[in-house]
Amino acid sequence: MSMENEKREEYARVLDFLSTGKSFSSRSEPISQLIGEVWFTLLEATPKPGAQMVINERVYIGKEERDKIALIKFRIGYSDLTQTSQGNLKNIVLDIIKSDPQRFVKFFNTSGPLNIREHSLELLPGIGKKHLQSILAKRKEKQFESFEDLTARVALLQDPAEIIAQRVLQELQGNERFYLFTKPYFKRPEQHYSRRSY
Secondary structure, X not given: OXXXXXXXXXXXXXXXXXXXXXXXXXXXXXXXXXXXXXXXXXXXXXXOOOOOOOOOOEXXXXXXXXXXXXXXXXXXXXXXXXXXXXXXXXHHHHHHHHHOHHHHHHHHHHOOEOOOOOEHHHHOOOOXXXXXXXXXXXXXXXXXXXXXXXXXXXXXXXXXXXXXXXXXXXXXXOOOOOOOOOOOOOOOOOOOOOHHXX
């Protein structure tokens, strides 16, 4: 995914929309928790006055005029998500993956070793040495064209979209040595939003 390093989050999906804010907050302004479509960046945003949102709605968060989001307040971590957001997270991550399958099929076609002992494909849940050797051999013959092609040609491989979604969730929860699909989140003492933070 290295060639996507410079890509910014332009669109996000709604994980939770609280029209009166968080119950434990003294302020009753509406907030929305979002997940970016490129790096699965978790964000907290202030909706525009009167804006309504539904779970998994795709909203624009880029630099141009936004229709529903007034302000991206800051990047947040997994532990900052509401229970609703955590409950919706996996299905929405899966939906993002399935809506752009070629991006993730490309990972199976082009990913390389992390070091002399470990390959980046082995970081995916359920992929051990046998699956790794099979994937590498099959892609050498002919690159994979789709998730269906992957499961048809690699024996006993679980649903690739599901495997990637599991890995994304692990990365979002932190404590990983390597990050394949997300950018590591470090909580700053002062959580001011900067344009460069996501």
